[in-house]
Amino acid sequence: MATTTTTTTTTTTQGVWVSSLCLHTEGFPKLLYATMQSLGIHERPEYEGLEYEEHGTQYCEVTIYITPSETYPDPTKAFSMTTIGSRFTDTYQAIAREALRHLCQLYEDPIANTPMKFFPPCDKTSPTWIARMEALQAPDADPTMKYMATYLLALTDHLDDRTNEMKKCISRAEGAERYARGVYLKYVEAESHAADARSREAAIANSLTTTKDLQAQQLKEAYLAVRPKRMFAMLGQEPVILEGHPAHPPRRRTNPAPPPEDHEAGTLFPATQPRGRVDPHSDDETVEGPRQRRSAAALIDEVD
Numbered sequence: 001m002a003t004t005t006t007t008t009t010t011t012t013t014q015g016v017w018v019s020s021l022c023l024h025t026e027g028f029p030k031l032l033y034a035t036m037q038s039l040g041i042h043e044r045p046e047y048e049g050l051e052y053e054e055h056g057t058q059y060c061e062v063t064i065y066i067t068p069s070e071t072y073p074d075p076t077k078a079f080s081m082t083t084i085g086s087r088f089t090d091t092y093q094a095i096a097r098e099a100l101r102h103l104c105q106l107y108e109d110p111i112a113n114t115p116m117k118f119f120p121p122c123d124k125t126s127p128t129w130i131a132r133m134e135a136l137q138a139p140d141a142d143p144t145m146k147y148m149a150t151y152l153l154a155l156t157d158h159l160d161d162r163t164n165e166m167k168k169c170i171s172r173a174e175g176a177e178r179y180a181r182g183v184y185l186k187y188v189e190a191e192s193h194a195a196d197a198r199s200r201e202a203a204i205a206n207s208l209t210t211t212k213d214l215q216a217q218q219l220k221e222a223y224l225a226v227r228p229k230r231m232f233a234m235l236g237q238e239p240v241i242l243e244g245h246p247a248h249p250p251r252r253r254t255n256p257a258p259p260p261e262d263h264e265a266g267t268l269f270p271a272t273q274p275r276g277r278v279d280p281h282s283d284d285e286t287v288e289g290p291r292q293r294r295s296a297a298a299l300i301d302e303v304d
Contacts, residue, residue: 018088020047028096035100038114039107040071045099049088055177059084062091064099069107077106118149120156 021044022029033044049062063082068075081099085091104111105121108128118136121129136146 015050015052017048017050020049020088020092021045022047022092022096025092028093028100032096032100032103035103035111035114035116035119036066038116039103039110040069041067042070043067045096047092047095049091051088055181057177058086060087060091062088062095064095066099066103072107072110079106118145118152120153 023044029045029047036042036045046065047062048065049060051058051060053059061082061084063080065080066078068078079102081095081102083091083095083098085094100116101120101122104116104119105123105126108121108126111117111119112128112132117132123129135141136149
């Protein structure tokens, strides 16, 4: 299978737009061109397509352009169609088949004189198509044509069912991909919020530590500032401030106790101060002079 293509200069971020006439492509493109010639459309159909990747899935978009017939001139019958596949090879076949069905719908009366009269159109409820199918069931109809047409219609119905089922699967897959992307975005957003929360928690913990340290320093400074004042207040003095810092009050100096006086040998009792002597027969107190120290020998003599 060969395909003649011409590449245009139009490019996108996903790929390159390709223009092709599918001159040697077998299958539906060749059948489409043969049907166009039988209807008087001599210009070849032009295929323009692009292969690209979206969310990890390969896609191919192809558009076909068909000119009006010269035998049955009608400018409104020029049309273009677009379909999406996965590669150029399968998308060319799909778009050619859709264009052939649409062509049979547009030229449903002239198509009856061509071998494509039993190719199913887009609308199978049209009166022309229903009459054609009823004529095929006539007893005098060609059995070969009858069975081949029946087989072709059965394949077409089966292909349509499979195509619709595939479209549903593609739709579910695309929905699952969108849901997965949404979940991933929510996960990324949750991770971002968690990182912000951890950052705020670390900042709050750092701020709390700094506040505790500052409070402890302030309490220490307040204690050092109040302590000298309290001590000076106890002493009845004003605290001395040196360059903004209170100085601690000087400690009291206590004079050392004087050494004991040396007494004369044999002295047992220290000298006493004069005191008054009370006369029991008088209300007045009489004061005697100071007593003289006496030695131990004198005291012994008095006892004797």
